[in-house]
Amino acid sequence: MITLNLPNPIGEEAWGLWIALYFFLAGTTGGAYLLSVLFYEQEMVRRSALWAFLGVVLGSALLVLDLGQPLRFLNLFLGGLHPGSVMWLGSWFLVLSGVGLLWVYLRPTAKGFQQGVAVLVALVVGYTAVLLMQMAKPFWNASPLLPWLFLASAATAGGALLQLWHPDERVSRLVGVAALVEGGVLLLHLIWTYPAAAGAILALLAGPLAWVFWGFVVVGWGLPFFLEKRNATLAALFTLVGAFLLRYFVVMAGQV
Amino acid sequence: MPNPKDFAILFDASRCIGCKACQVACKQWNDLEAENTKNYGSYANPPKLTAHTWISMRFYEGLRPNGDPYFDFIRVACMHCTNAPCVGACPVGAMAHREGGVVTVDERTCIGCRACVQACPYGAVHFDEAHGVVQKCTMCYDRIAHGDRPACVKACPTDALTFGSYGEIRAMAEERVRVLKERGHARANVYGLGELGGTHVLYVLTDHPSQYDLPKAVREAEKRAAAGWLSTGIAAAVLGAGLKFLVERREALKGGGQ
Incomplete structure (x- = not known):
C-alpha cells in the first residue's frame, strides 16, 4: 500500500488548507469564465476558459493529493453510482467541466455550447457549498445561504481576475455590486447560523479564526472599495486575497 | 425504520455504572492501540472518539434544580443509523450497510476523503492517518456474524448493554422506560427510534437527550x-x-x- 499525504497544517482529519485552496481556485477561475460568457465576446471567453481549465485541473490535483489514499481516486468514477453523495456528483462536474472548458479553449464553439459549459462551471462553484451543507456541522448547514455566498464570491473574485488583465468599466462596476451582495449574504449567514453555531461564530469574531475573518473583512472586502478608483490592479489583488480568506474561514469555522 | 430481525444493541443509562469495561473490551477485540491522554477535568477518557477509540463513555455530574445530585453516563459510539449520513456522503460506496443493518467501512475501497467524518452527527467516524482510510465501530461484525455478542456487550458487568434482534431490543427498551416511569423517572425515554431513520443502537435515558449532548430532531x-x-x-x-x-x-x- 502506498500512502502519500501532504502535510496538513491543520492536522488530523480535518478539511484544511488544500480544500480551501481548491474552493478558491475553482471559484475564482470558474467565476471569471461565467462572467466572460455573460458579458464578453469570443476571444475573452476562450481565454477565461483556459484559466478556468487550469483552475479546475490544479484544484482537482489538490483534492486528490489531500486524499488518504490518492492512488484510489479512480474509485470515484469506477465505484458505482452515488448520486446522493455531493462529493461524487462534484467529481463528475469537475471532469465534465474540465473537458468542456478545454474544448471551448481549443476549438471555435457556438455560444450555446459555451453556455452549456457555463452551467457545468456554475455547478462546480455551487456544489462546493452544497457539499458543506450536507455535513453535520451547524455553521455550514443551518442556513441555505452558503451557495449564495460562494457564487457571489465567485463573481467578485472572477471579476477581479478579469480586471487584472483586461480592465473594463462594466466589470469593475459588477465587482462592486457582487461584493456588496457577498457582504450582505455573509452577514445574514452569520446571524442565521448563530443560534446553532455560536462557537464557530465566536471563533470567527474573536477567537482563533479572527485574523482570517477580519483579514477578509478589512483587506479582502473593505479595502478594494476604497482603492477601486485609485489603483484598480491593487484593488483586484486584494479582492483575490479576500476570496481565499473567505473560503478558508468558512471551511475552518465549520469544524471548530 | 430498521428491520425487526436486524442486529441491535441496547444501552440502558439507568443501569450503567461508568466502569469503562466496554471501552477496554473494544480495544482488546479490535486490536486498537492505546492513546496518550491528559486529564482535562472529566472522567471521560479518551475525551473523544478517534480512529483507535471506537467507544467511549461521557460523564455528566451536577445538582438538579431540587438539589439532588446526579452522575450520569452515556455511551458514545457509532449508532448504526438506518438512514446513515456517512453512507450517503461516501462518494465511492466504501461506507455501506452490511446485512443486518450494521454500517461498516471497506478499508480496501475507502479513498480517505473524510466526507463521512464530516457527515456523522455523532462524531463516530475518524481518519486513520497511518493507513489513509477511516475507521469506526463495526458492531463487532466478525463476532455477531458468527452468533456471538459484540465485545462491549459481553464485557458489561451490569447488563447496561444488551445485544439482540432489533425487534427484541426495541420491546425491551420500551418496557424498561415503562418501569422507570413507574419508579418516578418521569423523563425516561428511548433515544434512537426517530433519529436518522431509526438507529440500530437504542438508548434508554432517564433524562432528555440534550442532557447527554445527544442530537435531537436532526x-x-x-x-x-x-x-x-x-x-x-x-x-x-x-x-x-x-x-x-x-x-x-x-x-x-x-x-x-x-
Missing part, C-alpha cells in the same frame, strides 16, 4: 443537500440575471443620454 442530510441544490439554482439564476440586468441597463441608460 434534519436529514439528503434534505439539506436537496435544499442546497435548490438554493444553488436560485442563487445562480438571480445573481446571473441580476448582474446582467444591472450592467446592461446602466449601459442602455448611458447610451440613451448621449
Whole structure:
C-alpha cells in the first residue's frame, strides 16, 4: 500500500488548507469564465476558459493529493453510482467541466455550447457549498445561504481576475455590486447560523479564526472599495486575497 | 425504520455504572492501540472518539434544580443509523450497510476523503492517518456474524448493554422506560427510534437527550443537500440575471443620454 499525504497544517482529519485552496481556485477561475460568457465576446471567453481549465485541473490535483489514499481516486468514477453523495456528483462536474472548458479553449464553439459549459462551471462553484451543507456541522448547514455566498464570491473574485488583465468599466462596476451582495449574504449567514453555531461564530469574531475573518473583512472586502478608483490592479489583488480568506474561514469555522 | 430481525444493541443509562469495561473490551477485540491522554477535568477518557477509540463513555455530574445530585453516563459510539449520513456522503460506496443493518467501512475501497467524518452527527467516524482510510465501530461484525455478542456487550458487568434482534431490543427498551416511569423517572425515554431513520443502537435515558449532548430532531442530510441544490439554482439564476440586468441597463441608460 502506498500512502502519500501532504502535510496538513491543520492536522488530523480535518478539511484544511488544500480544500480551501481548491474552493478558491475553482471559484475564482470558474467565476471569471461565467462572467466572460455573460458579458464578453469570443476571444475573452476562450481565454477565461483556459484559466478556468487550469483552475479546475490544479484544484482537482489538490483534492486528490489531500486524499488518504490518492492512488484510489479512480474509485470515484469506477465505484458505482452515488448520486446522493455531493462529493461524487462534484467529481463528475469537475471532469465534465474540465473537458468542456478545454474544448471551448481549443476549438471555435457556438455560444450555446459555451453556455452549456457555463452551467457545468456554475455547478462546480455551487456544489462546493452544497457539499458543506450536507455535513453535520451547524455553521455550514443551518442556513441555505452558503451557495449564495460562494457564487457571489465567485463573481467578485472572477471579476477581479478579469480586471487584472483586461480592465473594463462594466466589470469593475459588477465587482462592486457582487461584493456588496457577498457582504450582505455573509452577514445574514452569520446571524442565521448563530443560534446553532455560536462557537464557530465566536471563533470567527474573536477567537482563533479572527485574523482570517477580519483579514477578509478589512483587506479582502473593505479595502478594494476604497482603492477601486485609485489603483484598480491593487484593488483586484486584494479582492483575490479576500476570496481565499473567505473560503478558508468558512471551511475552518465549520469544524471548530 | 430498521428491520425487526436486524442486529441491535441496547444501552440502558439507568443501569450503567461508568466502569469503562466496554471501552477496554473494544480495544482488546479490535486490536486498537492505546492513546496518550491528559486529564482535562472529566472522567471521560479518551475525551473523544478517534480512529483507535471506537467507544467511549461521557460523564455528566451536577445538582438538579431540587438539589439532588446526579452522575450520569452515556455511551458514545457509532449508532448504526438506518438512514446513515456517512453512507450517503461516501462518494465511492466504501461506507455501506452490511446485512443486518450494521454500517461498516471497506478499508480496501475507502479513498480517505473524510466526507463521512464530516457527515456523522455523532462524531463516530475518524481518519486513520497511518493507513489513509477511516475507521469506526463495526458492531463487532466478525463476532455477531458468527452468533456471538459484540465485545462491549459481553464485557458489561451490569447488563447496561444488551445485544439482540432489533425487534427484541426495541420491546425491551420500551418496557424498561415503562418501569422507570413507574419508579418516578418521569423523563425516561428511548433515544434512537426517530433519529436518522431509526438507529440500530437504542438508548434508554432517564433524562432528555440534550442532557447527554445527544442530537435531537436532526434534519436529514439528503434534505439539506436537496435544499442546497435548490438554493444553488436560485442563487445562480438571480445573481446571473441580476448582474446582467444591472450592467446592461446602466449601459442602455448611458447610451440613451448621449
